[in-house]
Amino acid sequence: MGLYLAQQLVNGISYGSILGLLAVGYTMIYGILGLINFAHGEVFMIGAFICYLASAVRGMPWVIGAILALVTSTAVGFLLQRYVYRPTTEKKAPLLTVFIASFAASIGLRHIVMMFYTDKRRAFPIPGVFERMFLVGGIAIGLRDIVIFIVTIAIMSVLAYFIRYSKTGMGMRAVSYDKNTAELVGVNSRKVTIAAFIIGSALAGLSALVYGLSFGIVNPSMGITPGLTAFIAAVLGGIGNVTGAMIGGFIIGLGEVLFVALLPASLSPLRPLFVWALLFVILFIKPSGLFRPNVKFEEIWE
Amino acid sequence: MLLELDNITTGYGKAQVLKDICLHICEGEIVALLGANGAGKSTTLRCIAGVIQPWEGNIKFRGVDTGGVAPYILVSKGISYCPEGRDVFANLTVLENLKIGAYLVDDEKQSEFRLEWVYDLFPRLKERQRQSAASLSGGEQQMLAIGRSLMANPKLLMLDEPSLGVAPILIEAIYSKIQEINASGTSILLVEQNANLALEVADRAYVLEKGEVCLEGTGFELRDNEHVKASYLGIA
Numbered sequence: 001m002g003l004y005l006a007q008q009l010v011n012g013i014s015y016g017s018i019l020g021l022l023a024v025g026y027t028m029i030y031g032i033l034g035l036i037n038f039a040h041g042e043v044f045m046i047g048a049f050i051c052y053l054a055s056a057v058r059g060m061p062w063v064i065g066a067i068l069a070l071v072t073s074t075a076v077g078f079l080l081q082r083y084v085y086r087p088t089t090e091k092k093a094p095l096l097t098v099f100i101a102s103f104a105a106s107i108g109l110r111h112i113v114m115m116f117y118t119d120k121r122r123a124f125p126i127p128g129v130f131e132r133m134f135l136v137g138g139i140a141i142g143l144r145d146i147v148i149f150i151v152t153i154a155i156m157s158v159l160a161y162f163i164r165y166s167k168t169g170m171g172m173r174a175v176s177y178d179k180n181t182a183e184l185v186g187v188n189s190r191k192v193t194i195a196a197f198i199i200g201s202a203l204a205g206l207s208a209l210v211y212g213l214s215f216g217i218v219n220p221s222m223g224i225t226p227g228l229t230a231f232i233a234a235v236l237g238g239i240g241n242v243t244g245a246m247i248g249g250f251i252i253g254l255g256e257v258l259f260v261a262l263l264p265a266s267l268s269p270l271r272p273l274f275v276w277a278l279l280f281v282i283l284f285i286k287p288s289g290l291f292r293p294n295v296k297f298e299e300i301w302e
Numbered sequence: 303m304l305l306e307l308d309n310i311t312t313g314y315g316k317a318q319v320l321k322d323i324c325l326h327i328c329e330g331e332i333v334a335l336l337g338a339n340g341a342g343k344s345t346t347l348r349c350i351a352g353v354i355q356p357w358e359g360n361i362k363f364r365g366v367d368t369g370g371v372a373p374y375i376l377v378s379k380g381i382s383y384c385p386e387g388r389d390v391f392a393n394l395t396v397l398e399n400l401k402i403g404a405y406l407v408d409d410e411k412q413s414e415f416r417l418e419w420v421y422d423l424f425p426r427l428k429e430r431q432r433q434s435a436a437s438l439s440g441g442e443q444q445m446l447a448i449g450r451s452l453m454a455n456p457k458l459l460m461l462d463e464p465s466l467g468v469a470p471i472l473i474e475a476i477y478s479k480i481q482e483i484n485a486s487g488t489s490i491l492l493v494e495q496n497a498n499l500a501l502e503v504a505d506r507a508y509v510l511e512k513g514e515v516c517l518e519g520t521g522f523e524l525r526d527n528e529h530v531k532a533s534y535l536g537i538a
């Protein structure tokens with residue numbers, strides 16, 4: 001049993017990385033624009049798809065496919081900001097309008113990809129080196145898991161440092177808290193918004209690579225469930241709090257895996273429910289999330 | 303002439319608030335803007351700061367037309383606006399709140415120098431620099447908001463009711479700081495409910511009623527004016 005649990009925890013770490021990396025984009029954009037970027041799951045999906053197309057279909061080296069994935073996700077996020085969110089939010093469109101635009105962008109992107117590739121699952125290319133396994137005290141740890149863990153932790157630390165100490169990071173926290181006052185002290189909120197979309201979308205692309213390496217599949221609707229789950233992780237970690245979102249991702253990732261591992265197999269279809277139950281319990285105890293949000297808290301829930 | 307408003311008319315949405323406002327501030331002056339609740343004092347400051355746009359009329363800052371320019375650009379041109387109700391960033395520390403005031407200052411040395419200057423002005427802020435801004439008292443938050451506006455080294459500082467909700471002893475301290483700031487070369491546009499206080503420090507003042515300038519003059523003149531005495535100084 002102990003070994004089995006330890007094995008599940010190792011698996012949970014990759015899943016936690018996927019959610020944590022994806023949650024950063026949600027939390028930054030929700031913090032700054034006050035709305036959910038519904039198309040974030042599609043930014044994620046497109047990243048995975050590009051790596052698949054480049055590497056598996058076109059036969060390019062995997063690394064090139066991975067770099068193209070990151071670049072494309074970032075570009076899609078930037079274009080969403082430029083052509084969906086900027087026109088609507090800067091013209092002070094009603095929240096419902098922005099909401100619909102966001103939803104339309106999500107569905108539109110997903111179905112454009114489906115139009116060309118149908119929603120069939122395809123095998124994500126996994127380079128041979130990642131399949132190397134190490135046996136540590138009876139637990140099988142893949143080189144893949146180790147690389148994923150190290151890369152995620154490294155990126156998290158750099159990002160946390162950036163948000164805490166850089167001028168742009170400080171500007172982001174200020175705009176999240178109060179955009180009007182931030183503009184009054186000299187912060188260009190448009191630049192900060194662009195930075196949030198670029199960082200969030202690049203990490204969504206990275207998350208998609210981790211997803212592909214862990215689950216080995218890609219399909220056009222692959223972004224829906226991880227997207228929703230990562231959004232919950234962002235709320236759990238305190239809206240606008242990047243480190244909180246990462247930790248929230250790990251809590252949900254590990255929690256889900258343990259939920260399935262510990263309870264009888266007949267209950268495992270309830271796995272999605274577990275996420276919502278966890279969110280409910282935590283928000284019931286601490287409505288602002290586990291860590292300090294970077295927003296004026298009352299505003300969100302009013 | 304530092305700032306010149308020429309027949310400014312503006313408001314919110316379709317509701318007009320200001321009508322044909324003319325006012326000016328010379329280099330080095332402290333100018334007060336007085337008026338009852340809802341007279342349009344804060345609206346005037348918001349219009350100068352670029353938060354809302356003039357519908358009609360011109361605003362010139364150091365001879366350059368600033369109508370339609372974004373607030374963050376006006377900060378870089380030398381206009382700082384310390385809004386009513388001391389909106390400090392409660393999610394940042396005291397030090398971060400001050401540093402963000404120098405967001406547009408690229409010269410690290412200069413912003414360090416400004417920081418020390420603000421700390422000299424408000425030593426209390428230095429003692430609490432590592433604390434969250436949310437943990438400050440109302441008066442301390444007011445000092446922080448003023449300090450933050452000063453970090454950009456403004457040529458014009460606009461203060462919106464700096465005495466609001468501040469204990470009398472702190473009000474006195476803040477007002478003596480306002481004079482100190484002015485003496486260092488920053489011109490000040492001061493909005494106050496408390497006309498006594500404002501007229502004491504102001505070189506000149508304007509009185510707003512229902513969105514229009516109804517009186518203007520030097521601090522002395524207005525303190526002797528019968529209408530001001532009756533309506534704003536509480537002297538029958």
Ligand SMILES: Nc1ncnc2c1ncn2[C@@H]1O[C@H](COP(=O)(O)OP(=O)(O)OP(=O)(O)O)[C@@H](O)[C@H]1O
Pocket residue numbers: 314317319337338339340341342343344345346386495
């Ligand atoms: N954001 C806003 N949207 C719509 N109307 C507003 C807004 N802010 C102020 N007003 C209206 O504009 C008028 C002038 O308001 P303003 O805040 O300029 O007054 P004030 O002189 O600063 O008053 P106070 O002394 O109470 O601060 C008021 O009638 C107010 O209702």
Ligand SMILES: [Mg+2]
Pocket residue numbers: 343344345386462
């Ligand atoms: Mg006001």
